[in-house]
Amino acid sequence: SQTIHQWPATLVQPVGSPLSLECTVEGTSNPNLYWYRQAAGRGLQLLFYSVGIGQISSEVPQNLSASRPQDRQFILSSKKLLLSDSGFYLCAWSVSATSGRNEQYFGPGTRLTVT
Amino acid sequence: AQKVTQAQTEISVVEKEDVTLDCVYETRDTTYYLFWYKQPPSGELVFLIRRNSFDEQNEISGRYSWNFQKSTSSFNFTITASQVVDSAVYFCALSTRTGTYKYIFGTGTRLKVLA
Numbered sequence: 310s311q312t313i314h315q316w317p318a319t320l321v322q323p324v325g326s327p328l329s330l331e332c333t334v335e336g337t338s339n340p341n342l343y344w345y346r347q348a349a350g351r352g353l354q355l356l357f358y359s360v361g362i363g364q365i366s367s368e369v370p371q372n373l374s375a376s377r378p379q380d381r382q383f384i385l386s387s388k389k390l391l392l393s394d395s396g397f398y399l400c401a402w403s404v405s406a407t408s409g410r411n412e413q414y415f416g417p418g419t420r421l422t423v424t
Numbered sequence: 425a426q427k428v429t430q431a432q433t434e435i436s437v438v439e440k441e442d443v444t445l446d447c448v449y450e451t452r453d454t455t456y457y458l459f460w461y462k463q464p465p466s467g468e469l470v471f472l473i474r475r476n477s478f479d480e481q482n483e484i485s486g487r488y489s490w491n492f493q494k495s496t497s498s499f500n501f502t503i504t505a506s507q508v509v510d511s512a513v514y515f516c517a518l519s520t521r522t523g524t525y526k527y528i529f530g531t532g533t534r535l536k537v538l539a
Contacts (some may be wrong), residue, residue, distance in 0.1 A: 353515070354470075354533040368526075397467055408459050410476060412520075413527065415469040 310332065315400050319339060322423055326389050328373075328387040332400030340402040342383040343413060344376055347397040360405065364410035388394035395423045426451050428518045430530035435453045437506050438538050445501045445533045447516030451523075453477075458499045459517040459527070460490065469515070475499060 312335045322328060334340050335389060344356040355368045357375035359416050367374050372391060376384045401413040427450040435475050437443045446526045448511040449458065473483065475492050487536050516530040 353529045355526055358526065363486045378481060399467075399469065401469075407525065410474065412459055412471045412474045415461075417497075420467070 311402070313402055313414060313416040314398060315398075315419055317419060318417065319420045320422070322323065322390050322421065324392055324423055328385070328390050328394070328421070330385040330398055330400075330421075331424065332383040332385075332416055334380055334383075334402045337381070337402070337404070339380060339405045341400040341405050341411075342377060343403075344385050345399040345415075347399065348420050349396070355400070359386070376395065390423045392423050395421055397421075426453075426518060426520055426523045426528050428516055428528050428530035430516055430533050431516075431532045433499065433531075434536065434539060442502060442504050443537075444507050444537065445503075445514050445535065446514075447499045447530060448502050448514075449497050449499065449516070449518045451518060451520050453520040453522050455521060457519040457525075458492065458497075459519070460501050461515045461517065463513040463515065463532070465512070472501075479496060483525075501527040508537050508539050511535060516532045528535040 314333050316331055341360050343358045345353045346356055347353050357365055357367055359365050359377045362377050362380055373387050397418050399418045400416040403413045404411040430449045431536045433509055456477045458475045462472055463469050473490055480492050489502045493502045513532045515522045515532045517527040519525045
């Protein structure tokens with residue numbers, strides 16, 4: 310069966326510090342991968358998605374970036390965090406397909422607080 | 425334009441009551457997919473159901489049932505005999521070809537089931 314991991318689970322970082330969140334998927338090959346952010350008490354915002362190694366699409370201009378160095382690894386980064394980067398970050402995967410019918414499966418999330 | 429509306433921000437019910445969560449969507453695509461997710465207090469989104477636009481058959485899974493009506497662009501979710509463990513935020517999502525199959529989430533409905 311497939312499993313998705315995210316770490317760390319929680320993170321408190323000062324403004325201006327760098328960020329690296331990691332997501333890995335097990336039990337599947339060539340998945341589509343997604344990064345979402347959920348601000349406190351609000352809906353989900355798609356940040357990045359990837360259909361293959363090195364292929365990243367950005368949805369929202371911001372000071373975040375994403376990379377996919379390996380097939381089942383997805384990394385969210387920032388060089389300098391802003392207060393507005395605080396939130397709950399969720400990684401998700403779906404079967405690679407263009408039909409759109411494939412549901413996304415979410416990881417446990419990382420709760421980031423920028424102080 | 426693609427849009428998902430969950431007009432109910434928060435619903436409170438007493439245990440064993442039935443409750444319906446509303447989801448109204450907008451799209452001009454003839455082929456699209458609808459999803460429901462549950463987000464318990466732990467934060468992880470749990471996939472509940474996927475429905476494609478060509479299948480209007482309602483579905484029942486235990487205490488959960490879904491009513492898909494293309495005529496009213498609605499995909500409502502009913503929990504029968506609610507339990508405290510059903511307390512969560514529930515999200516409806518839409519995926520369309522025009523939107524390159526990225527999810528468009530509603531803003532979510534927070535369900536509180538009181539003992």
